[in-house]
Amino acid sequence: DAGITQSPRYKITETGRQVTLMCHQTWSHSYMFWYRQDLGHGLRLIYYSAAADITDKGEVPDGYVVSRSKTENFPLTLESATRSQTSVYFCASSETRVYGYTFGSGTRLTVV
Amino acid sequence: GQNIDQPTEMTATEGAIVQINCTYQTSGFNGLFWYQQHAGEAPTFLSYNVLDGLEEKGRFSSFLSRSKGYSYLLLKELQMKDSASYLCAVRDGTGGYNKLIFGAGTRLAVHP
Numbered sequence: 001d002a003g004i005t006q007s008p009r010y011k012i013t014e015t016g017r018q019v020t021l022m023c024h025q026t027w028s029h030s031y032m033f034w035y036r037q038d039l040g041h042g043l044r045l046i047y048y049s050a051a052a053d054i055t056d057k058g059e060v061p062d063g064y065v066v067s068r069s070k071t072e073n074f075p076l077t078l079e080s081a082t083r084s085q086t087s088v089y090f091c092a093s094s095e096t097r098v099y100g101y102t103f104g105s106g107t108r109l110t111v112v
Numbered sequence: 113g114q115n116i117d118q119p120t121e122m123t124a125t126e127g128a129i130v131q132i133n134c135t136y137q138t139s140g141f142n143g144l145f146w147y148q149q150h151a152g153e154a155p156t157f158l159s160y161n162v163l164d165g166l167e168e169k170g171r172f173s174s175f176l177s178r179s180k181g182y183s184y185l186l187l188k189e190l191q192m193k194d195s196a197s198y199l200c201a202v203r204d205g206t207g208g209y210n211k212l213i214f215g216a217g218t219r220l221a222v223h224p
Contacts, residue, residue, distance in 0.1 A: 031210055042199065042216035043155070050209050058211070090154060094210060100145050101212060103154035 003027075006091050006104035013081050013111055021076045021107045023091030031094040032074040033058075033101065034066065036087040043090065049074055081111045114138040116215035118200050123221045124190050132185045132218045134200030142205035145212060146174050146185045149197045158198075159185065187220075195222045 004025040013019045023032065034046040045058030047066040055066050063085060065077045078085055088108050092101035115137045124130040136144070143162040147155035161167055161176035161183060173186040185198055197217040204211045 033211075035214075040216060043201075043214040045211060045213070048209065048211060056209065059213075100157045100160055103156070105154050 004091060004093050004102055004104045006089075006107050008107060009105065011107060011109045013109070015082060015111055016080050019078045019081055019109070021078075021089055021091075021109070023074045023076070023104060025072055025074075025093045027093065027095065028071055029093035029095050029102075030071070032068065033092045033094075034064075034074070034076045035090045035092065036060065036085075037090060037106075038087050046076065046089075078109075081109075083111050085109065086111045114202065114204060114213045116200055116202055116213060118198075118215045118218045120216070121219045121221070123223065124187075126190055126192060126222055126224050128190050129186065129188050130190060130220065132187075132198050132200075132220065134183045134185070134215060136181050136183070136200070136202045136215075138181075138202050138204055138213065140204045140206035141178065141202060142210070143203040144174075144176055144183050145201040145203065146172075146183075147199040147201060147214075149199060149217065151196070155199055190222050192222050192224070195220060 007022045033048045035043040037043050044060050049055045049068045052071045088106050090106045091104040094101045118134045146158040149155040159174035166175045171188045176183045197219045199217045200215040201212040
């Protein structure tokens, strides 16, 4: 299917566990982003990538790791999940610097 | 740093007009976006302004004043399906990377 897809759609994990959220886009967009969305905070940027093997921190990177070995994939890993990382996570992509973003459907993560 | 302010909640009547304001402070302004987000769904692109003035797209219009750090989204002929959150986002070009910084969003409730 064309577009940007996130998996899983819902995830429950325990404190201290490692969990990886997947993001895949079929457009070969250069730019990809990870945001988390919490009530009262809106969307906050975690990490972004301008191309394969180029990543950089956003506003709230602590506790997260990303990689981008292929243009189409941009996984987000929580190395040791904490309750404060309970959130809805959105992946987005953008073709160039001048266009807006297209968002995936989101992953609702609950850390218990 | 960046700061984006918009009202938390607004209510309006079906068929009416509503204006959602957004003020921003950012060091690397490179455009302003409005997104619509229905509950439990991903944000979807509504409008984009990079130059001062009004951009009209059907029932939706967006205005930008760069000197005042101010934008608004105007929704005309409101419909019940317009009940959603509206996100103001500023594109920050600092460091050569295209990043969208989002406000916390305005939740609009349209009632009959």
